[in-house]
Amino acid sequence: MDPAQEAQNRETFRQAVTNTLERRLFYIPSFKIYRGVAGLYDYGPPGCAVKSNVLAFWRQHFVLEENMLEVDCPCVTPEVVLKASGHVDKFTDLMVKDEKTGTCYRADHLLKDFCKDKLERDPNLPAEKAAEFRHVLAVLDDLSSEELGAKIKEYGITAPDTKNPLSAPYPFNLMFQTSIGPSGVSPGYMRPETAQGIFVNFKDLYYYNGNKLPFAAAQIGQAFRNEISPRQGLLRVREFTLAEIEHFVDPEDKSHPKFPDVANLEFLMFPREDQVAGRSARRINIGEAVAQGVVNNETLGYFIGRVYLFLTHLGIDKDRLRFRQHLANEMAHYAADCWDAEIECSYGWIECVGIADRSTYDLRAHTVRLT
Numbered sequence: 001m002d003p004a005q006e007a008q009n010r011e012t013f014r015q016a017v018t019n020t021l022e023r024r025l026f027y028i029p030s031f032k033i034y035r036g037v038a039g040l041y042d043y044g045p046p047g048c049a050v051k052s053n054v055l056a057f058w059r060q061h062f063v064l065e066e067n068m069l070e071v072d073c074p075c076v077t078p079e080v081v082l083k084a085s086g087h088v089d090k091f092t093d094l095m096v097k098d099e100k101t102g103t104c105y106r107a108d109h110l111l112k113d114f115c116k117d118k119l120e121r122d123p124n125l126p127a128e129k130a131a132e133f134r135h136v137l138a139v140l141d142d143l144s145s146e147e148l149g150a151k152i153k154e155y156g157i158t159a160p161d162t163k164n165p166l167s168a169p170y171p172f173n174l175m176f177q178t179s180i181g182p183s184g185v186s187p188g189y190m191r192p193e194t195a196q197g198i199f200v201n202f203k204d205l206y207y208y209n210g211n212k213l214p215f216a217a218a219q220i221g222q223a224f225r226n227e228i229s230p231r232q233g234l235l236r237v238r239e240f241t242l243a244e245i246e247h248f249v250d251p252e253d254k255s256h257p258k259f260p261d262v263a264n265l266e267f268l269m270f271p272r273e274d275q276v277a278g279r280s281a282r283r284i285n286i287g288e289a290v291a292q293g294v295v296n297n298e299t300l301g302y303f304i305g306r307v308y309l310f311l312t313h314l315g316i317d318k319d320r321l322r323f324r325q326h327l328a329n330e331m332a333h334y335a336a337d338c339w340d341a342e343i344e345c346s347y348g349w350i351e352c353v354g355i356a357d358r359s360t361y362d363l364r365a366h367t368v369r370l371t
Contacts, residue, residue: 007120010346011346013346075224082196091175098161101162101164107148108148138278192223198246215248217248221242232350286301294325307353321341
């Protein structure tokens with residue numbers, strides 16, 4: 001089947017599924033009678049049932065089986081916490097504006113959509129150009145602001161809605177800002193992740209655990225990200241539920257006593273070297289990946305394996321599931337090594353789980369802030 005027809009078939013299938021889910025009230029746009037707001041959705045009765053079952057299984061698979069310490073922290077977070085964690089300065093995406101209407105778009109999404117569209121819909125695309133577009137897609141998250149702007153200009157990419165010229169890319173902080181109390185002198189943010197509530201409670205959790213390492217803390221709750229251009233239904237929204245785990249381990253000994261339980265698992269992995277070289281994901285034994293240094297350490301490898309078991313037990317097709325390592329410039333400001341569990345769907349490969357070795361970044365950052 002030619003790529004253009006395949007893309008059309010995916011779009012038709014996606015639209016049919018989306019229409020069915022909305023009609024059956026799995027989810028609907030929030031505040032629909034007031035024309036809604038992009039990136040906000042309500043779950044209806046069957047959607048709530050599915051979500052509840054998934055979270056119950058997550059709690060059983062991770063929290064109860066691993067004897068984790070569960071916490072529940074506020075969504076409103078003082079600025080000082082997120083300043084210390086680096087989110088105030090670094091939690092950004094690169095944005096471009098329609099120079100005439102002021103409409104905003106994520107710069108990397110525009111470049112990604114352009115390259116994918118050319119590859120899928122242009123049957124006369126020269127092989128050399130196709131290879132170039134594939135390379136751009138492979139290193140997209142590694143591009144600096146200047147490199148991203150240069151590519152947008154080189155390819156003549158314009159605003160998708162109006163075809164107007166675009167501004168140069170610039171950073172936009174994704175957190176919703178608020179103020180705590182009536183005076184307005186205590187700035188805060190709606191949390192972009194649940195993890196910071198765990199980190200600031202480390203000392204108490206460590207004491208609760210008998211002053212022993214390792215231990216893990218978990219939290220299920222809402223997170224908020226002021227996405228530049230929400231799209232793809234529930235995949236990119238402005239408020240969503242996160243289920244997060246922080247596993248604390250001796251930085252001098254990142255072995256895991258239960259690693260042998262997952263060491264023989266084999267599944268699709270996509271190391272950064274393969275991405276840069278333009279190769280495809282390949283099946284790798286997680287035990288060998290850790291032994292060869294592809295995965296940073298046993299603890300990280302153990303949780304990659306546990307996430308694989310969780311997703312496949314949920315019913316995710318193992319042939320449409322891969323673990324992709326972040327490129328160097330793509331990694332979050334706190335990460336020493338990071339892998340995403342990605343699932344292939346009609347939108348392509350979509351990140352569903354992030355598994356990162358945050359090293360001592362967060363605990364050190366809060367310690368420095370307090371001294």
